[in-house]
Amino acid sequence: MSAGKSNASSAARRLPNREAALDSLYNDISAKNMFPFWATSTDVAHDEIKQLMGTQKAVPHLWSYKSDIEPILFRAAELVTMDDSERRSLILVNPGLSPRRATVSTMYTAYRLNDANEVMPPHRHSPNAIRFGLTGKGNFTGVGGEDITFGPGDMVLTPVDTWHNHGNVGNEPAVNLSVLDLPGHRHRIGCRRPAGRGRLGLDAELLDEAQRNDV
Numbered sequence: 001m002s003a004g005k006s007n008a009s010s011a012a013r014r015l016p017n018r019e020a021a022l023d024s025l026y027n028d029i030s031a032k033n034m035f036p037f038w039a040t041s042t043d044v045a046h047d048e049i050k051q052l053m054g055t056q057k058a059v060p061h062l063w064s065y066k067s068d069i070e071p072i073l074f075r076a077a078e079l080v081t082m083d084d085s086e087r088r089s090l091i092l093v094n095p096g097l098s099p100r101r102a103t104v105s106t107m108y109t110a111y112r113l114n115d116a117n118e119v120m121p122p123h124r125h126s127p128n129a130i131r132f133g134l135t136g137k138g139n140f141t142g143v144g145g146e147d148i149t150f151g152p153g154d155m156v157l158t159p160v161d162t163w164h165n166h167g168n169v170g171n172e173p174a175v176n177l178s179v180l181d182l183p184g185h186r187h188r189i190g191c192r193r194p195a196g197r198g199r200l201g202l203d204a205e206l207l208d209e210a211q212r213n214d215v
Helices: 003-013 018-031 065-079 204-213
Strands: 034-036 089-092 108-114 123-125 129-135 139-143 146-150 155-158 164-168 174-180 189-191
Touching (some): 065 108, 108 164, 123 164, 139 174
Antiparallel strands (some): 034 089, 129 155, 139 146
């Protein structure tokens, strides 16, 4: 664990009334028809595995980035460290499809804020994904070992079942938007923490190890 990551985690743990603040954060996220990707079913009373699944249809809904999404992204970045979860993304949940994690019936969208120099381990999944850069110049997605840095207005493709990871190599927070065709998939996610090297740690040796350990 890097010193920066350890310090960030320790600082979050020392926040006054952190548990109450997390409860408040989760309630606000649910009220605004979003879902915290980093949470587990034991953390959040609104998780979909605790609710019945039925036949549902998407309904028109509008999220405001400035008033709904952006404030929660920054609160989450303060309270939820990479030690807590490597998936600190906000999924936009259509009220008509809730509690499914779906923005429309065939895909979902999620916003992610990466702190400066924050890097997550590699993973892969069966849904295809596209990433749009929104703010900051240091967004990156490492796709199959290739480091792709992108800024506002740029788009990166992550093909099905391709090993990749995300992060921020800049010195300021960076926000990106992901779109996945996940609701139509019975998806598989393989996520490991092999010790990487360099900026991404997604070299050929790491990919081989991740593939050997994949379930």
